Amino acid sequence: MRILVLGGGWFLGRRIAEQALERGWEVSTFSRGRSGRDVPGVRAIRGDRTVEEDLKRLADAGPWDAVVDTSSADFAPRRILAGARVLEPAVGRCVYVSTVNAYVGWPFEPLSEDSPLLDAPPDAGEEFGRDGSSAAYYGVQKAGSERAVVEAFGEGRALILRPGVILGPGExxxxxxxxxxxxxxxxxxxxxxxxxxxxxPVDVRDVAAFALDQAAIGGAGAFNIAAPxxxxxxxxxxxxxxxxxxxxxxxxxxxxxxxxxxxxxxxxxxxxxxxxxxxWRVDASRAQAAGLTCRxxxxxxxxxxxxxxxxxxxxxxxxxxxxxxxxxxxxxxxxxxxx
Incomplete structure (x- = not known):
């Protein structure tokens, strides 16, 4: 299994890279190298995902069976869409780490994967949704980014993870x-x-394990990630x-x-x-049935x-x-x- 981690130097991205190596996979990471440290054993590729030439150079370094995107919190949907389109020919599937903030009802009502998402187009820019609170803005941007990933890869090759709070070593x-x-x-x-x-809350190591398990079996669709x-x-x-x-x-x-x-x-x-x-009423039973184990x-x-x-x-x-x-x-x- 060959996997690309966008990020990979700290917290969730680092855990994903470490666990993938433990499974014997070939792991590449892509980052600017300004924070965190490279995991020993990965192929570290330097670049900026906002620079088209860097993304083209990254795609040329493929192919990979899967890409896991853990580093997109500060990028608008249009950036996610542009990057996904460049990488799509070189990647089998995309695992995108989103958030429960993407739901219309969070944190005011119980949620499942069938709950409605905030409305944001896949090509939304940085200013889209900024007229609300910081939490609402974050959710709107992530909802648009989810749509960007699905538009680029198609529903059958896109896996969306929506964690709530992730804790653990390295937080x-x-x-x-x-x-x-x-x-x-x-x-x-x-x-x-x-x-x-x-x-x-869910442990970062358990999120990483589930992401890799789903990448290995070709999982698609959306999963809430939370403890029971x-x-x-x-x-x-x-x-x-x-x-x-x-x-x-x-x-x-x-x-x-x-x-x-x-x-x-x-x-x-x-x-x-x-x-x-x-x-704290996030139904994650779908992920648990698919193998999510929360320590x-x-x-x-x-x-x-x-x-x-x-x-x-x-x-x-x-x-x-x-x-x-x-x-x-x-x-x-x-x-x-x-x-």
Whole structure:
């Protein structure tokens, strides 16, 4: 099996490259080489996917049985469409990593693969959808990019993966690392919402394995990628953070309405917390029936802590700085609860 990974230097792309090599596959990666590190054993091809000549040179380096696109978060659909058209003759199929943000109903209602997607044409530019929130803009752009991949490769050769939250060693967004560092500090910890709230993060290694499995068997269509609804809870997650770090912190559970009244930013100040009812109601049973296996969240927490303790450092990314509540702000909210 010959596979091309667009990206391949960090987090999901890196895990895909590593696991493909472990399977004995021939792996090529394509990146500018400005962040992350090449996985030993890959054929690293340098270039910029916004430059047509670089894409033509990449296509000439093929063919490949599959391409996995993990690096398109900052590219408009028209860029995805142009690149896919150049690569299509040299690639058997395309695995495109999208997001649940592409659905009209996220995060306000339960979702399945049959839920409607946001409306964006496959040739949309960077400004399309920018009049909404940053999350809505991201979803619109990804929905258009999905359509771009399908237009270039056809429905039978395009596989769309829609993960929710991906955690694990190498995470660059900062959600789980922030909670681990907060648990390490100990003391009274502002714990959001209800302890029994279902959450559905998925481990980066499990996403990589599913992507490669589907590439190998010629999978097509769309799959939501998330842990089973109801299996993991916010209490289980935060308790695992406290236990693995040994900080001895005490979780102070705080209702959604109290946090909203205090102006706590959902999703970022207290990572993974969101009051909207559909945030963690993503039906991923289709992927699970097709072979997606999600390890226990406590294992992801422990392995990420071991990675951090071992000197693991994510690539620099602006989203890291968005996450986590300031200690003085957390203390003020906790003090108000006492009063």
């Amino acid at each position: 660059y967004v900062g959600r789980l690392p922030w909670w681990l560092r907060r648990a390490e500090r100990g003391g009274e910890i502002l714990a959001p919402g209800e302890p029994g709230q279902s959450i559905q 609804i109801g299996r993991e809870t916010m209490a289980g997650f935060l308790t695992a953070c406290v236990e693995v770090t040994g900080g001895g912190g005490e979780l102070r559970w705080t209702p959604d309405d109290v946090l909203l009244a205090a102006g706590v930013r959902q999703w970022t100040e207290l990572p993974l917390w969101r009051a909207a009812p559909g945030s 226990p969240l406590a294992e992801t927490v422990a392995d990420t802590w071991a990675w951090l303790q071992g000197g693991g450092m994510p690539v620099e990314h602006p989203r890291w700085g968005e996450h986590g509540i300031a200690p003085e702000r957390e203390a003020a909210i906790l003090a108000a609860l006492e009063r």
